[in-house]
Amino acid sequence: MQRRLEDRLVRFPEVELVFSKTGTAEVASDPMPPNISDAFVMLRPRDEWPDPSKNKEELISEIEEDLEGLIGNLYEFTQPIEMRFNELIAGSRSDLAVKIYGNDLAQLTTAADDVADVMRDVEGAADVRVQQVSGFPTLDIAFDRPTIARYGLTVEEVAQSVAIALGGRPAGLVFEGDRRFDVVVRLQDATRNDFDQLGALPIVLENGVTVPLRTLADFQVVDGLAEVRREQGRRLVIVSANVRERDLGSFVEEAQAGVAAQVDLPPASFIEWGGQYQNLQEAQARLAIVVPVCFALVLLLLFMALGGWVPALAVFSAIPMALAGGVFALALRGMPFSVSAAVGFIALSGVAVLNGLVMMTAIRQRLEKGMPLDEAIADGALARLRPVLMTALVASLGFVPMAIATGTGAEVQRPLATVVIGGLITATALTLFVLPAIARLVLHRSDDERSWREKWWDRLRRNVTREERRELKDVT
Numbered sequence: 001m002q003r004r005l006e007d008r009l010v011r012f013p014e015v016e017l018v019f020s021k022t023g024t025a026e027v028a029s030d031p032m033p034p035n036i037s038d039a040f041v042m043l044r045p046r047d048e049w050p051d052p053s054k055n056k057e058e059l060i061s062e063i064e065e066d067l068e069g070l071i072g073n074l075y076e077f078t079q080p081i082e083m084r085f086n087e088l089i090a091g092s093r094s095d096l097a098v099k100i101y102g103n104d105l106a107q108l109t110t111a112a113d114d115v116a117d118v119m120r121d122v123e124g125a126a127d128v129r130v131q132q133v134s135g136f137p138t139l140d141i142a143f144d145r146p147t148i149a150r151y152g153l154t155v156e157e158v159a160q161s162v163a164i165a166l167g168g169r170p171a172g173l174v175f176e177g178d179r180r181f182d183v184v185v186r187l188q189d190a191t192r193n194d195f196d197q198l199g200a201l202p203i204v205l206e207n208g209v210t211v212p213l214r215t216l217a218d219f220q221v222v223d224g225l226a227e228v229r230r231e232q233g234r235r236l237v238i239v240s241a242n243v244r245e246r247d248l249g250s251f252v253e254e255a256q257a258g259v260a261a262q263v264d265l266p267p268a269s270f271i272e273w274g275g276q277y278q279n280l281q282e283a284q285a286r287l288a289i290v291v292p293v294c295f296a297l298v299l300l301l302l303f304m305a306l307g308g309w310v311p312a313l314a315v316f317s318a319i320p321m322a323l324a325g326g327v328f329a330l331a332l333r334g335m336p337f338s339v340s341a342a343v344g345f346i347a348l349s350g351v352a353v354l355n356g357l358v359m360m361t362a363i364r365q366r367l368e369k370g371m372p373l374d375e376a377i378a379d380g381a382l383a384r385l386r387p388v389l390m391t392a393l394v395a396s397l398g399f400v401p402m403a404i405a406t407g408t409g410a411e412v413q414r415p416l417a418t419v420v421i422g423g424l425i426t427a428t429a430l431t432l433f434v435l436p437a438i439a440r441l442v443l444h445r446s447d448d449e450r451s452w453r454e455k456w457w458d459r460l461r462r463n464v465t466r467e468e469r470r471e472l473k474d475v476t
Contacts, residue, residue, distance in 0.1 A: 001070070002037050008066055009041055014049045014059055017042040040080065055406070057244060076127045076242065094127060094240035095248060095276045098255075101234045102269035105225070109133050111265055112237040118258040119239065124246030125255075131227070131238040138224030139166075143217045151216070152206055158216055165201055166192055195219050240275075247336025252277050283339045294346055295319065298353055305357060311364070314442045315356040318435065322352035322427035329422020330415065340412045344419030351395055351420075352427035355388045359431055363439050373443055381436045392428040396421045 002020050009018045022037040043059075046052050060077050067075055076094060098115055102108045112130045120128050141162060143155050168186030175181075191197045199214030229236050243251045252273055259271065298319075302312035326345055330337065362384045366376035402417035 002039065004070060005039055005067070008070070009039065009063065011066075012059070012063065014043055014054075015041055016044040038080075074129050076129075076240075078242065094242050096241045096243060096252065096273070097275040098239040098241075098259075099231070099236050099272040099274055100239070100265070100269060101231070101236045101272070102266050103235060104266060105133055105228065105235060105237070107266035108235065108237040108269065111263060111269065112239050114263045115239050115259055115271075116241075118262050119241050119255050122251060122255050122258065124243050124251050126242045126244045128239070128241040131229070131240070133227060133237055134223050134225055136224045137221050140220050140222045140224075141217050142220075144215075148216050151211060153203070153216070158203060158213075161201070161203055162213065162217075165198070247338070248277055248280060249336065280339070283342075287339070287342050291342070291346065295349065298349065302353065302357065306360065306364070310442050311360055311439075314435070314438045315353060315360050317438060318352040318356040318427050318430050319349045321430040321434070322348050322423040324423075325426030326419035326423035328426075329418045332422070333414075333418055335415050335418060338415050341415035341419050344416035345423070347416075348420050348423035348427070351391065351424060352431070355391055355427065355431045356435055358387060359384050359435050360439060363436075363443070367443065373440060377436050377440050377443075381432065385432065388428060388431050392424045396424050 002022060006018045006020060009015055018039060018041055020037050020039045043056075064075070064077070078094070098112075098119070100108050100112050100115065102111075109130070116128050116130050119125050141159075143158060145155060148155055148158055164185070165187045168184040170182045171185045172183040173180050174183055186192075187198075187201075199212060199219065201213040202210035203213055203216060204210050229238065256273065265271065299312060299316050302315050303309055306312050306315070323345060326341075326348055330341060335341070359381065362380035363377050366380050367373065371379065399417035399420050402413040403421060405413045405417075
């Protein structure tokens with residue numbers, strides 16, 4: 001079957017080389033089971049494709065349509081490292097692993113089929129499949145206990161004879177130098193696979209007479225259990241799926257709503273959503289702590305640099321404007337919020353605050369030299385126009401290759417670069433046009449508060465001086 005798969009894959013003009021790996025490696029940490037094969041597809045350079053404008057998703061769709069003619073196997077398309085990472089996380093090769101826990105495998109399989117049907121109707125679902133629990137051909141031997149008892153035998157004795165014939169029994173050792181090998185005696189493969197010959201297997205009675213096995217037992221091939229998985233001491237069935245052309249978070253939310261409305265779980269059963277979605281949830285939980293802490297530290301540093309909360313908050317106002325630009329850029333390109341986008345927001349906040357701090361510091365320096373407020377704001381903004389623009393342009397142009405990347409790692413680079421570029425546009429506009437107005441309002445109010453405090457202090461000082469004079473006159 002794997003050879004037929006490779007022959008079909010190499011027919012595509014975009015494919016340069018195909019090779020496969022079957023079974024489990026000798027490394028104990030390898031999670032790959034023995035009944036799975038990996039086909040590694042090496043693509044030609046894009047300029048050698050018949051249609052260089054075709055993307056990888058379109059090529060995968062064409063390969064999927066072609067492989068539908070190969071019946072008997074299930075196929076998933078993924079990257080090698082991503083596949084191994086998913087296996088180690090949730091025991092599934094797909095992006096999403098829906099784990100259904102319970103006690104009855106038959107009921108769990110029925111519920112898993114219902115969950116898979118719901119997920120197939122969700123936009124973006126691909127390679128949806130249920131873990132194969134049953135369907136493994138199994139030889140079932142039904143012993144005729146009354147007949148066995150009439151011949152003076154026990155079920156254990158007959159079962160032991162069948163086990164020796166099918167599985168074998170060590171009968172000795174063979175030595176080759178320092179190495180030794182067991183000699184196992186059993187029936188030949190042709191005999192073991194032929195029920196007529198297996199039924200003729202002689203069973204020896206106590207008096208030395210033999211009875212054919214077919215007299216004591218019936219043979220039939222039934223569908224047995226292929227695999228029984230357990231986690232946390234409970235049985236489970238896994239429904240796996242890949243997500244394409246859509247973010248994983250919104251896909252899971254829609255799938256969860258559909259499963260809750262359409263699927264009735266067996267008693268004492270529950271569902272866990274794992275795989276990459278589990279990583280996403282853990283990363284979001286960590287970011288929910290890291291991001292506020294970072295913003296608090298930024299505000300504290302601004303307070304220490306500017307010597308007051310009012311100018312610090314004025315500079316800190318660049319962050320919401322920058323975040324708005326990043327969100328707008330993500331929406332404009334149709335990208336979901338991801339961990340890499342969150343990292344981009346953190347980096348963007350630092351650049352936005354830096355530009356605002358440069359502008360506010362320039363204005364305050366001119367005020368300290370005695371320059372009028374309006375003149376200080378205008379002169380400081382003009383003096384810092386070139387540094388602010390250069391910072392924004394250098395950062396934006398540096399992220400352009402990442403924003404338009406299509407190669408390996410592009411799914412991580414594009415959201416980060418998009419957030420930084422979009423946020424720098426709005427943050428620069430805020431720094432150049434809005435921050436001077438905020439500075440005038442804040443610094444003017446600070447001057448008014450300072451003059452009011454000085455007047456109040458002078459009045460208090462005059463009152464104290466008047467009281468001291470009165471007490472001195474009373475003493476004299």
